[in-house]
Amino acid sequence: MLLINCPWCGPRDQTEFHCHGEAHIARPADTEALSEEQWGDYVFFRSNPKGLHYERWEHSHGCRRWFNAARDTVTDHIYATYKPGETKPELES
Numbered sequence: 636m637l638l639i640n641c642p643w644c645g646p647r648d649q650t651e652f653h654c655h656g657e658a659h660i661a662r663p664a665d666t667e668a669l670s671e672e673q674w675g676d677y678v679f680f681r682s683n684p685k686g687l688h689y690e691r692w693e694h695s696h697g698c699r700r701w702f703n704a705a706r707d708t709v710t711d712h713i714y715a716t717y718k719p720g721e722t723k724p725e726l727e728s
Contacts (some may be wrong), residue, residue: 637649637711639692643694643702644697648698652697653695654696656681656691657681657690658691662682674677683708684708687705687706687714688705688707688725690704690706702716702718702719703717703721703723704716705723
């Protein structure tokens with residue numbers, strides 16, 4: 636069992652959560668000026684690193700709030716969780 640620390644509820648079982656992909660992706664300011672290729676890159680392409688990765692999570696079977704997590708994709712170790720808008724922790728995997 637993997638425990639995930641919800642920033643609002645505290646540690647809970649992994650079955651209460653759902654990962655929604657990479658965090659800290661800035662939406663392009665002028666989407667009308669993007670080419671179809673540039674828009675496709677923004678919508679569909681994400682980094683997929685082996686090691687430390689910053690992700691967006693939802694406590695879907697709890698408080699239903701969103702938060703970010705710094706997780707190692709190899710070991711599934713979660714180094715930190717933090718609320719949206721907070722600065723991401725600078726970590727080394």
